[in-house]
Amino acid sequence: MSGGLYRSNHAADGYPRPEQGVTVVSVDEQSATASGDQALPPENIPPENGDSGGSTAGQSVIMAIGSMVSRVIGFVRTALIGMAVGKVVGDAYTSAQFLPNQIYELLLGGILSSVLVPLLVRRRKSDPDGGQAFTQKLLTFAIVSLGIATLLVVSLASVITAIQSGSDSTAAYRELVTNFAYLILPIIFFTGLSGLAGAVLNVRGHFAAPMWAPILNNIVVIATCGVFILAYGSSGELTPENITGAQIALIGGGTLLGMVVQALGLLPALRKVGFQWKWNWSPRSLGLREVGQLAGWMLVYAGANQLAVFLVVRILSDVTGSPNSASILAFNYAFLLTMMAHGIIGVSVMTALLPKMSAAAAEGRFDEVSADLSRGIKLTTAALAPIVVVYAVLSAPIAVFLFQGGRFSNANALATGTVLTVAAFAVIPLSISYLCTYAFYALQGNKTVALINLSVVTVRIGAYFLLAEVLKQSLLAAGTTAANAFSYLVSALISLAVLRRRIGRLNLGSVAGSLVRVLIAAGLAAGLGLLVLRFLPGSGAPDGRVQALIQLIPTGAVILITYLAAAYLLRVREITQVVGMVRRKIGR
Structure with missing residues (x-):
């Protein structure tokens, strides 16, 4: 149900995508306690079928670390793009980058997570060869x-x-987007290859490579930006009229090369888990009619989402020429920060739970599906809350510290900070919406997902048009971000209502109690954070990286310490269990 600008989990971090997050992992089948209050399953349950793996908690930690490292490096990459080419050319580059992700999601993204992964899990359990031949086909x-x-x-x-x-937009701008697109669109093939390889690895209990492979991608693009800055400098304005063919080829070609390297980097891991690649053309034996019936609804789902993406890019393209106004590049910066939080926490939990929920749903154990969903919501919300507070309170210094430099000015960075303030309130609704979507995937409720998403995207698109009419251009990026956040909330509420009818009690009383305690802890942290920020140089509007860092370190520390202390006093069990789990991992 979560739509908007996402990209699949296999796409490079720092690269605009819907992150529906389609990677999955094998986890233990241990159910939650009857009350649903257990935040994480025990860590001493052995994985099924001999797959290397472990518990939901352990695998979530592995994936979270890999995702965090990858995304941090991804932000270096993203910042360097803006510094190298500036706002207007950066807008054109970002617009061109949305294209392969939109098309990939229509072709494979949603189908991979909702249809192919559950199918691979079933064939791995039922086929005598562990699904080897089927996977090859x-x-x-x-x-x-x-x-x-x-x-x-x-x-x-x-x-x-x-x-x-x-x-x-001008003819020169449209031509520049097209020139970038010719170089970047082939990414569709390699994104698909990376996604398929990651799914095969995860189903076989290998989690690290799909989460760490995007680092290779980011390193290649970072090197490309470094070469660009060394060759062409980082001062002076680049425009669609004065950028050269060589400069376009370097940035666009380096972006494509990064995804090629990412896809190829997963091949050794396939050999490690014992998967033997063999060309096996036999489409009739795949049962494509069954796959097609399930995939058809996912095409409706993905098509609605990508229509919303298309409209955002089109609306924000009109802002490109406005000086110091947040447009496509700033919108993408804020979106990537949103996805960083969601990807590190939400995706790690979701991908660890999907195979488990799929197995429970296949055997009619809906109480376990319900317990896993409730645990996932409580854990994800408790872990994301301090990040939301940091984004909302420290949006301007974060944007200045990460993105200002070269051809991306202080005014551009502060405009990005305004968008990030709004984006902060999208993080938790986005993750809850995704958790519900994954529960439907486990239940093979693809039709339900698509139908709910149609209504959600209708709300989102209506909000886009309404805000485009009433807001001035400088606020359009923030307005479209607010529309996304509202639609995620609508998606989560509708999904929970439908799931309750489908699988029964969802332990929503326990979830609501946990959310209230988390909200109180987050409110206290935000209040103290704003108080500290008020007395620091710049008062939340830094004029450079040094001043931004002076604001970030003490205020961020106060927010984190206050939240953890309040959560502990309020007995937010998910926080205490996660902290204990991390301490045990470090001790080992």
Whole structure:
């Protein structure tokens, strides 16, 4: 149900995507306690079927660490893009980057998580060869399909970019987006290859490689930006009219190369888990009719989401020429920070729970599905709350510290901070919405997901048009971000209501009690954080990285300490259990 600007978990961090997060892992089948108050399953339960793995907690920690490292490096990459090419060219580059993600999500993104992963899990358990031959056939068919689709899309690049570009954008800007698109659109194929490889690894109990592979991607793009700055400098304005073909080729080609390296980097891990790649063209034996019936609803789901993405890019393209106004690049910066929080916490929990919920749902153990969903909501909310407070209180210094420099000015960074303030309130609704979506995937409720999402995207698009009419251009990026946040909340509420009818009691009383305690702790942390920030140089509007750092360190420390102390006093069990788990991991 979560829509908006997402990208699959296999896409490079720092790269605009819907992060629906489609990687999954094998986890133990231990159910929650009857009350649903257990935040994490025990860590001493052995994995099923001999897969290397462990508990939900242990695997979530592995994935969270990998995701965090990857995303931190991804922010270096993202910041360097803005510093290297500046706001206007950065807008064109970002607009072109949305294209392969939109198309990938239509072709494979949602289908991978909702259809293919559960199918691979079932075949791994039921087939005598552990699903080896079936997986080979599936990968062969998918690679051929992705290759054909990629060639077709690249041939239509100029048509697609002409439709997506805003009506007020100049011919030179549209041409620049198209030139970037020719170089970046082939990413569709390698994103798909990376996603498929990651799914095969996760189903076989290997978690690290899919979470760490994006680091290779980011390193390649960082090196590309470094070469660009060394060759062309980081001062002087770059525009669609004065950027050269060599400069476009360097940035666009380096972006494509990064995804190629990421995809190839997963191949050794496939060999490590014993998967033997073999070309096996046999589409009729895949049961494509069954897959197609399930995938059809996911195409409706993905299509609605990508229509919303298309409209955001088109609306914000009209802001590109406005000086110091947040537009596509600033919107993407704030979105990536939102996804960083969601990816480190929410995706790590969700991907650890999906195979477990799928197995329980297949056997009719809906009480376990309900318990896992409730635990996931409480754990995710408790862990994300301090990040939300930091984003809301420290949005300006975060944006200045991460993104100001080179051709990206202080005014551009402060405008990005305004968008981040709004984006902070999207983090928790986004993650809860995704948790519900994954519960539906486990129940094979793809039709339900699609139908709910149609109403949610209708709300989102309506909010886009309304805000585009009433807000001035400088606030459009913040307005579209607010529309996304509101739609995530609508999605979560509708989904919980439908799930309650589908699987019974969701322990919502326990969840609500936990959320209230988390909200109180977060409110105390925010209040003290704002008080501290008021007395620091710049008062929340730093004029450079040094002043931003002076604001970030003490205020961030006060927010974190206050939240943890309040959560402990309020007996937020999820926080105490996560802290204990991390301490045990470090001790080992």
